[in-house]
Amino acid sequence: MRSRDRTRTSSVVARHALLSVGALIMLTPFVYMVSTSLKSQAYVLTIPPQFIPNPATIGNYVQVLTTQNFVTYFMNSVVVSTTATGISVLISSMMAYAFARFRFPGRELLFRLVLVGLMVPAMMLIIPQFILAKQLSLIDSLQGLVIFYVAASISLNTFLLRGFFASIPRELDDAMQVDGANAWTRYWRLVMPLSTPALATTTIFTFLATWDEFAWALTIINDPAKRTLPLAIQLFQGQNATQWGLVFAASVIAVLPVIVVFLIFQKYFVQGLTTGAVKG
Amino acid sequence: MIDSTRPVAVRAAEHPSAARTARRRRLAGRATPYLFLAPALVLFVGLIVYPMIRAFQMSFYDWKVLAGATSTFIGFDNYARAMGDPVFWRGLANSGVYMALSVPPQVVLGLLIAMLLKSKSPSQPVYRVLFYLPVVTSWVVVSLLFKYLFADQGLINWALADVLHLGDGSTSWLSSRWTALIAISALGIWKGIGWSMMIFLAALQGVPESLEEAALMDGANRWQRFRVVTVPAIRPALAFVIVMLVIGGFNVFTSVLLMTGGGPGGQTEVLLTYMYRQAFTNLDFGYGSAIAVLLTMIVLVLSLAQMRIFHGTGQEEG
Numbered sequence: 001m002r003s004r005d006r007t008r009t010s011s012v013v014a015r016h017a018l019l020s021v022g023a024l025i026m027l028t029p030f031v032y033m034v035s036t037s038l039k040s041q042a043y044v045l046t047i048p049p050q051f052i053p054n055p056a057t058i059g060n061y062v063q064v065l066t067t068q069n070f071v072t073y074f075m076n077s078v079v080v081s082t083t084a085t086g087i088s089v090l091i092s093s094m095m096a097y098a099f100a101r102f103r104f105p106g107r108e109l110l111f112r113l114v115l116v117g118l119m120v121p122a123m124m125l126i127i128p129q130f131i132l133a134k135q136l137s138l139i140d141s142l143q144g145l146v147i148f149y150v151a152a153s154i155s156l157n158t159f160l161l162r163g164f165f166a167s168i169p170r171e172l173d174d175a176m177q178v179d180g181a182n183a184w185t186r187y188w189r190l191v192m193p194l195s196t197p198a199l200a201t202t203t204i205f206t207f208l209a210t211w212d213e214f215a216w217a218l219t220i221i222n223d224p225a226k227r228t229l230p231l232a233i234q235l236f237q238g239q240n241a242t243q244w245g246l247v248f249a250a251s252v253i254a255v256l257p258v259i260v261v262f263l264i265f266q267k268y269f270v271q272g273l274t275t276g277a278v279k280g
Numbered sequence: 281m282i283d284s285t286r287p288v289a290v291r292a293a294e295h296p297s298a299a300r301t302a303r304r305r306r307l308a309g310r311a312t313p314y315l316f317l318a319p320a321l322v323l324f325v326g327l328i329v330y331p332m333i334r335a336f337q338m339s340f341y342d343w344k345v346l347a348g349a350t351s352t353f354i355g356f357d358n359y360a361r362a363m364g365d366p367v368f369w370r371g372l373a374n375s376g377v378y379m380a381l382s383v384p385p386q387v388v389l390g391l392l393i394a395m396l397l398k399s400k401s402p403s404q405p406v407y408r409v410l411f412y413l414p415v416v417t418s419w420v421v422v423s424l425l426f427k428y429l430f431a432d433q434g435l436i437n438w439a440l441a442d443v444l445h446l447g448d449g450s451t452s453w454l455s456s457r458w459t460a461l462i463a464i465s466a467l468g469i470w471k472g473i474g475w476s477m478m479i480f481l482a483a484l485q486g487v488p489e490s491l492e493e494a495a496l497m498d499g500a501n502r503w504q505r506f507r508v509v510t511v512p513a514i515r516p517a518l519a520f521v522i523v524m525l526v527i528g529g530f531n532v533f534t535s536v537l538l539m540t541g542g543g544p545g546g547q548t549e550v551l552l553t554y555m556y557r558q559a560f561t562n563l564d565f566g567y568g569s570a571i572a573v574l575l576t577m578i579v580l581v582l583s584l585a586q587m588r589i590f591h592g593t594g595q596e597e598g
Contacts, residue, residue, distance in 0.1 A: 023410040045433040095320040102313035119583040121531050123552050124572040127559045128334035151327035154320050183312045212418035230420040251421040262416045
């Protein structure tokens with residue numbers, strides 16, 4: 001018995017050792033990024049590298065926030081992400097409700113069409129979408145970002161929400177219908193409030209995807225006043241060559257909201273991943 | 281539905297005006313699902329399905345970007361050009377190398393970490409968050425971060441030379457093809473492990489503990505238990521992760537664009553960066569579309585294969 005206890009303890013120790021080494025490797029780039037953002041230019045590429053900046057300076061942050069229009073880019077990202085997420089979750093949930101609660105001609109066909117959107121890589125569409133955006137005069141506009149981000153997120157959101165809606169007992173709908181509630185009331189006052197977890201999942205996924213999106217913004221935005229954060233950070237690195245301190249100060253500011261959102265809502269990430277993946 | 285309308289129909293027969301209301305209500309009832317679908321469907325068809333068809337169509341044209349210039353239909357010329365284009369093949373090969381270097385570690389390490397995290401302990405959520413953090417971080421930020429880490433005077437060279445004593449630390453990672461692909465793959469692995477770990481963790485919750493205990497009773501060692509009990513139980517998740525990672529490998533774009541820009545001299549170009557350059561630098565939309573269509577074909581075949589695998593195992597279980 002005792003020897004078994006000993007192997008148990010040693011395996012627990014080994015487990016923790018392995019996990020801590022792994023976690024350390026995962027975390028080091030982040031730590032080093034924050035560290036570099038607090039260094040002045042002379043210290044960003046030294047051998048041996050400085051993990052703890054000495055002297056530490058917040059000069060990069062000050063410069064990013066005051067001289068580089070960074071506040072504009074940040075606000076652009078906030079406006080684009082929140083608008084796109086709001087619209088997408090609303091109209092995707094309506095579509096999901098139709099698929100989950102009604103039988104109508106063309107339902108299977110339309111649902112399959114929506115699922116095709118899950119399989120086609122977004123980058124494949126970028127050339128014709130660019131032409132379309134040009135015809136619709138959406139080049140160089142935040143609306144052009146929002147509307148295409150919404151379109152790109154419909155498939156996944158509809159898929160996730162339809163699955164959740166279908167699991168809500170239909171008897172509740174029937175009971176409300178008997179009381180004279182129309183379809184909109186049943187959708188808005190019954191199904192939506194009961195679906196908070198699934199709505200949270202889709203909201204977070206869409207927000208992150210739009211907050212981080214780069215390729216489309218790179219393609220249609222030229223006007224410096226319309227840049228979003230990923231675009232601004234990338235150009236920032238181009239313009240400032242190896243001013244890594246500045247680049248990472250900007251990066252830390254861009255990444256922070258995402259990490260906060262993730263830490264608060266991580267439970268919904270797991271739910272979304274598992275319903276979207278293992279079941280589907 | 282039919283039952284509930286019957287009394288209305290009876291009433292309608294007695295009062296003609298009620299018949300009209302009933303018909304209108306029935307029509308409205310039939311329109312309801314389409315009204316719910318309409319906003320999303322209009323956007324989806326207009327901005328996703330239509331461009332899909334257009335990409336296909338454009339790939340058969342010598343596409344002229346300038347307004348007023350006429351584009352000419354050239355059949356399969358763009359595809360023939362791709363088949364004879366060494367950069368296209370190099371892009372495909374580089375995408376393949378990226379997959380070969382990044383997919384196996386993501387699967388193996390993701391599964392290993394998931395196994396280590398399987399049993400609930402107070403530290404489990406903390407580790408889970410730490411490993412998942414790179415997944416939620418923007419591609420632009422992590423690409424620049426890795427460009428910095430792999431710089432000539434960067435952290436990686438220092439760690440290799442002064443900590444691990446491997447080589448002299450003078451590798452110029454991003455300026456030649458193979459070392460650059462290693463750096464880009466390292467980023468792919470670091471960013472992707474958390475995702476595969478999360479899928480495996482969810483799958484491992486579904487492995488019946490009784491099986492595990494029965495194998496333990498039979499004196500199976502850890503490796504045998506893993507092979508005989510765990511792997512068969514999580515096979516669908518395993519297939520899913522591998523296929524998604526392979527598809528993701530074909531979609532690598534931002535990290536290559538930001539770390540090497542496809543350079544030096546197109547050496548590290550992958551399919552998507554090459555497509556993007558053809559379209560938006562050379563303004564050759566037709567050729568770019570042909571590359572996009574070829575890529576989509578590959579991805580669709582993989583997706584269908586994945587759905588088949590899933591469907592098969594799903595039926596076995598059900």
